[in-house]
Amino acid sequence: MNLNLYIANKIRKGEVTGKKLAGPIITVATLGIVLGIVVMILSLSIGTGFKREIRNKIVGFGSHIQVMNYDYNSSFETNPIQQDSIFVTQLKEMEGVSKVQEFATKPGLVKTKESIQGVVLKGIGKDFNWDYFNTIMVEGEKPDISGPKTSNDIIISTSLAKLLKLKVGDKVPMYFFQDKIRARNFRISAIYDSHLPEFDKLFLFVDIRQIIKLNNWEDNQITGYEIMLDEFDQMMPIGREIDILAASRISPDGGMLRTTTIAQQQPQIFGWLDLLDMNVAIILILIVLVAGFNMISGLLIIILERTAMIGILKALGKQNWNIRKVFLYLASFIITKGIIIGNIVGIGICLLQKHFGLITLDPTNYYLDTVPIYLNPLHLLYLNIATIIISYIMMIGPSYLVTKITPVEAIRFD
Numbered sequence: 241m242n243l244n245l246y247i248a249n250k251i252r253k254g255e256v257t258g259k260k261l262a263g264p265i266i267t268v269a270t271l272g273i274v275l276g277i278v279v280m281i282l283s284l285s286i287g288t289g290f291k292r293e294i295r296n297k298i299v300g301f302g303s304h305i306q307v308m309n310y311d312y313n314s315s316f317e318t319n320p321i322q323q324d325s326i327f328v329t330q331l332k333e334m335e336g337v338s339k340v341q342e343f344a345t346k347p348g349l350v351k352t353k354e355s356i357q358g359v360v361l362k363g364i365g366k367d368f369n370w371d372y373f374n375t376i377m378v379e380g381e382k383p384d385i386s387g388p389k390t391s392n393d394i395i396i397s398t399s400l401a402k403l404l405k406l407k408v409g410d411k412v413p414m415y416f417f418q419d420k421i422r423a424r425n426f427r428i429s430a431i432y433d434s435h436l437p438e439f440d441k442l443f444l445f446v447d448i449r450q451i452i453k454l455n456n457w458e459d460n461q462i463t464g465y466e467i468m469l470d471e472f473d474q475m476m477p478i479g480r481e482i483d484i485l486a487a488s489r490i491s492p493d494g495g496m497l498r499t500t501t502i503a504q505q506q507p508q509i510f511g512w513l514d515l516l517d518m519n520v521a522i523i524l525i526l527i528v529l530v531a532g533f534n535m536i537s538g539l540l541i542i543i544l545e546r547t548a549m550i551g552i553l554k555a556l557g558k559q560n561w562n563i564r565k566v567f568l569y570l571a572s573f574i575i576t577k578g579i580i581i582g583n584i585v586g587i588g589i590c591l592l593q594k595h596f597g598l599i600t601l602d603p604t605n606y607y608l609d610t611v612p613i614y615l616n617p618l619h620l621l622y623l624n625i626a627t628i629i630i631s632y633i634m635m636i637g638p639s640y641l642v643t644k645i646t647p648v649e650a651i652r653f654d
Contacts, residue, residue, distance in 0.1 A: 244562055251542070270581070273582060276528065277627065288616065289613045290606075293608055303339075304501065305502070306505070307321075317346070321491060323460045339468035340468075342367060342466075344448050344463040347416075363447065363450060363463075380429050381430055383430070395430045397440035410428050411426070412425065482499050483498075539571055550563055564639040597609075
């Protein structure tokens with residue numbers, strides 16, 4: 241029988257004679273661990289969820305990687321490249337690439353009787369991936385861009401529709417500036433709302449053939465290719481592979497290709513998102529320290545409460561290390577119980593929020609309408625392991641107090 245474990249269990253249950261402070265202290269220490277674990281799980285899952293949601297929204301507008309003409313033009317008035325089926329096949333065969341689609345852009349003005357707004361028309365083809373837009377479409381139907389006839393339909397955002405006082409079915413007069421001003425009338429077929437004002441007020445989506453005609457390009461000319469990946473974390477290594485592949489291809493007109501990632505196109509937003517990782521890390525460190533010091537104070541009080549018991553055990557020949565084991569076992573009970581309950585409560589709250597969206601947000605300020613949740617089993621595992629290790633390390637110090645107690649003084653103290 242493990243005597244140290246037996247004594248620790250008796251103290252935990254309050255079955256040891258003497259002062260009865262251990263019970264409330266253990267409860268408070270356990271609640272401290274529970275609260276710490278819950279806050280850490282929520283901080284990690286919300287921070288990660290927010291970052292993923294914003295990142296996915298931005299990628300939905302511009303993909304992970306774009307391949308375009310190798311020029312120094314950073315505007316939306318682009319120089320074209322020629323369609324290259326061999327290049328597209330090579331891209332699709334790359335591991336980690338999920339989708340390759342053509343696109344074209346054209347800046348212009350939308351002018352109504354009451355308002356005028358500068359926008360960018362983004363041309364999409366029949367290979368366009370609608371997965372993201374299906375989640376943000378709030379009204380109307382997708383334009384038919386797969387038919388033989390060029391579609392005159394356009395997709396506009398909620399913010400632009402309100403600004404210009406337009407609705408589904410209305411005509412949208414647009415003006416484009418080249419050698420001379422060119423005018424086009426489009427019909428609104430759908431309205432979307434991504435809650436990203438920087439993008440919602442800028443982009444309208446049309447049949448790519450409209451952009452080709454407006455730019456006086458040939459039928460086989462486009463702005464470039466958008467490449468979607470299976471995982472965002474693959475963007476940098478796959479981007480380098482695509483860059484090497486693109487650099488090796490020269491079009492018949494002598495043009496070359498270049499690649500850009502979405503992080504390079506939107507450095508401010510992704511820099512801001514990276515700061516979230518630091519914020520979450522600081523919160524986790526502070527919570528672990530607070531919970532650890534709560535455990536330290538609790539264990540010190542229990543050791544002082546059991547001074548007489550420690551003296552008796554020493555008088556009976558128990559070594560310091562064996563007596564320290566009693567309190568380390570007691571700390572193990574508290575930490576284990578706190579972590580188990582904390583995980584149940586924390587994960588439970590996350591699942592409720594994820595499936596029912598109980599806590600809402602103002603999209604104007606947060607770009608999302610509900611608090612986002614992303615539960616990664618690996619993150620939870622690392623979080624629990626780190627908490628256990630740090631807690632045990634912090635418990636070793638207070639247990640040394642046992643070595644300072646002498647049998648005579650301890651029994652007299654009682």
